[in-house]
Amino acid sequence: MSDQHPVDQDPARGRVVGxxxxxxxxxxxxxAQQSLYDTITRPPRTDGPFLVVDDDGHLAGPFNAMLHAPAIGEALQSLGSSLRFGGHLPARTRELVVCTVATILSSDYEWYAHSRVALEVGVDEDELDALARGEIRPSLSSAEAAALDLATALLAGRGVDDAVHASAHSHLGHAGITELTVLVGYYQTLAGLLAVGDVPAPSRPPDATPG
Known part of the structure; x- marks a missing residue:
């Protein structure tokens, strides 16, 4: 990841940049915007380790972008909420996959947000450092490694070969493969919104940042 974006104000000061x-x-x-705003600014989303709404009430990152198209934004936030708070993938697996999306797509904002979530659910700093370099630590389980192989194949856009699919299926089953594929697509969409909006991360996380 590059440092081309200006660093936003310290989250402790409670302001965001759109x-x-x-x-x-x-x-x-x-x-419609108010309904979406009210949904986004309620727990559990606002209980996380990254900024969702600032001291002036502005939504942060992709959430502000969603307000500009509230019907689409409502569908997006509902999908994201289902994946993060109602999905069946283990939390470590989910956040390892999201951080892999952030690394491959060079999304500073996604890395800022989800490296913090990853640390909260048990991913350690060495594992994050490895992800930032595009590597898989031996400490990852075989199921986690299979999930990352599938996520990487999906992001490469060249199809998923039989070996990668078979490994993912043996660990995750059809339901897990479905959830993981949608997870990758959702965070790929958010990374696209953040890229087209040139939205900077509020600050550097206290862990590795790709690049």
């Missing part, structure tokens, strides 16, 4: 997406004033939202 990049090319103008920050929407929470007092000026229409009904």
């Amino acid at each position: 990049g090319r997406f103008p920050l929407l004033d929470p007092t000026q939202l229409d009904a």
Whole structure:
């Protein structure tokens, strides 16, 4: 990951930058935007280790972008909530996959947010360092390694070969493969929103950052 983006204000100061997406004033939202805003700013999403809403009420990162198209944003946030809070993949596996998406797509914001979540669910700093280099640590389980192999194949866009699929299926089953594939697609979509909006991460995380 490059350092081409300016670093946003310290999250402790409670302000965010919208990049090319103008920050929407929470007092000026229409009904659809207000409904989406209210959903995003409720727990459990706001209980996490990264900034969701600032001291002025502005939504951070991809959430502000979602407000600009609230019907699509509602569908997106619902999918994201289902994956993060209602999915069946182990939390470590989920966050290892999300951090892999962030690494491969050079998404500073996704790495900022989900490296923090990863640390909370038991991924250690050495494992994050390895992901930032595109490597898999021996400490990862065979199921986690199979999940990362599948995620990497999906992001390469050249199809999934039989060996990668068979390994993933043996550890995750059809349900797990479905969830993981949608997980990769969801965070690939958010990375695209962040890239087109040139949205900077609020700060560097206290762990490795790809690049």
